[in-house]
Amino acid sequence: MKSKITLKELSKLLNVSISTVSKALHDSPEISPKTAERVKELAKLHNYRPNPVAVNLKKSKTGTIGVVIPNISNSFFARVLSGMEAEAQKHEQQVITYISNESLDREKQICDMLTSGMVDGVLIAVSEETQKKQEYDHLFALLDYDIPVVIYDRINLGLPADKIGVDDEKSFYDATKFFKEKGLEKIGLASAIHHVGIGQLRIKGYEKGMQDLDSLYMATSTKPAELKRKIKELITSEKVEALLCTDFESSIMATRIAYEENIKVPEELKLIGYISKEVAEYLTPSISYIEQHPQELGSQAVEVLNNRLEGKYESGQFEEKIIATTMVHLESTGF
Structure with a gap:
C-alpha cells in the first residue's frame, strides 16, 4: 500500500526546496517542465494529498477572508485595511485581521491557523523578518492547501501567488x-528599510535616476543612532541639496536633524519622503511626499482575490497589478 507523504518529505526525496515542490504542483511557469514532471510523478507514487480537513472545508465558502498586517503602528496599513474592508463588504465578506509585528515566528503561527480552512483566501504583506531570512515555507503551505493568496505592498518575492503593489522603483x-x-x-537618499524589498526597489529607482552623475549620496541603516549619524553627515558634511527618504522613520529623522543643525528647508535642503499625508501636512515645514493610494491598494487586493476565487484567472498564471504613485509637493520642495 502506498504511504502518504508530506510536502517537506517530497522536497527531501527530490533534493529540492519545498517552494520548488509547491510551485511544480501548482503548475508555476517558474518551474521547468522536466522538474515539474519529476515532482508530480513522485507525488503520485507516494499518494501525496493536501491536508484532507482543509480540502473538505474548502468545498464550501466561508464568506471570510484573512488579512495579515505586518505593522499596526504604520498608518499606511490602516488605510490599506480600510480599503479592504470597504471592498469586502461589496462582496458580502467578513475580514479577519492578524498582526505579525514584523515577526517570522508570528507570521508562521498565523499561517498555520489559516490552513484550517477558516477563510476563503488570504491577503498578506510579508514581514520584514521573513524577507530578511527568506523563509517562505509557511506561505507555500497555504498554497498547498489550495488557499488563494494575494501578496500586497511587499511584492518582489519569488512566490507563485497573485500580487498587488505600488510603483516603488519608478x-x-x-x-x-x-x-x-x-x-x-x-x-541624497536615506533609508531604514534598505534590507527589505520595497526599500531596495526605491533605492534602485534613485540609482537609475543618478546614473549620469558621478556620485551617490546614501545613508542606510536599521539602527536609529547609526542612521541619524549618516543622515547628519549627508546634510552637514556632504551638503546634499535634496534628500529622498524611503520610509517614515528616515523622513522624520531627516526633518529633525535639519532643524537641529539650523539647516533651512527648503532653502538649503529639499525633502521628499515616503510619509503619510496625515503627518506630512502638519510638520513645519510641511513635507512633500509620495502618495501610495493605500485605500485603492486594499480595494484592488480584495478584487484580485475574488477574481481568483471565482475562477477568472487560469491555474498557474498569476496576476500582478501595480498602482501608480503620486508625488505631492508641499513646503519642503520649495518649487
Whole structure:
C-alpha cells in the first residue's frame, strides 16, 4: 500500500526546496517542465494529498477572508485595511485581521491557523523578518492547501501567488529626475528599510535616476543612532541639496536633524519622503511626499482575490497589478 507523504518529505526525496515542490504542483511557469514532471510523478507514487480537513472545508465558502498586517503602528496599513474592508463588504465578506509585528515566528503561527480552512483566501504583506531570512515555507503551505493568496505592498518575492503593489522603483526614479530637472546634482537618499524589498526597489529607482552623475549620496541603516549619524553627515558634511527618504522613520529623522543643525528647508535642503499625508501636512515645514493610494491598494487586493476565487484567472498564471504613485509637493520642495 502506498504511504502518504508530506510536502517537506517530497522536497527531501527530490533534493529540492519545498517552494520548488509547491510551485511544480501548482503548475508555476517558474518551474521547468522536466522538474515539474519529476515532482508530480513522485507525488503520485507516494499518494501525496493536501491536508484532507482543509480540502473538505474548502468545498464550501466561508464568506471570510484573512488579512495579515505586518505593522499596526504604520498608518499606511490602516488605510490599506480600510480599503479592504470597504471592498469586502461589496462582496458580502467578513475580514479577519492578524498582526505579525514584523515577526517570522508570528507570521508562521498565523499561517498555520489559516490552513484550517477558516477563510476563503488570504491577503498578506510579508514581514520584514521573513524577507530578511527568506523563509517562505509557511506561505507555500497555504498554497498547498489550495488557499488563494494575494501578496500586497511587499511584492518582489519569488512566490507563485497573485500580487498587488505600488510603483516603488519608478516613484524614486521620478523624484530623482524631478530634482535634476530643477538643476540639482547633489541628491541624497536615506533609508531604514534598505534590507527589505520595497526599500531596495526605491533605492534602485534613485540609482537609475543618478546614473549620469558621478556620485551617490546614501545613508542606510536599521539602527536609529547609526542612521541619524549618516543622515547628519549627508546634510552637514556632504551638503546634499535634496534628500529622498524611503520610509517614515528616515523622513522624520531627516526633518529633525535639519532643524537641529539650523539647516533651512527648503532653502538649503529639499525633502521628499515616503510619509503619510496625515503627518506630512502638519510638520513645519510641511513635507512633500509620495502618495501610495493605500485605500485603492486594499480595494484592488480584495478584487484580485475574488477574481481568483471565482475562477477568472487560469491555474498557474498569476496576476500582478501595480498602482501608480503620486508625488505631492508641499513646503519642503520649495518649487
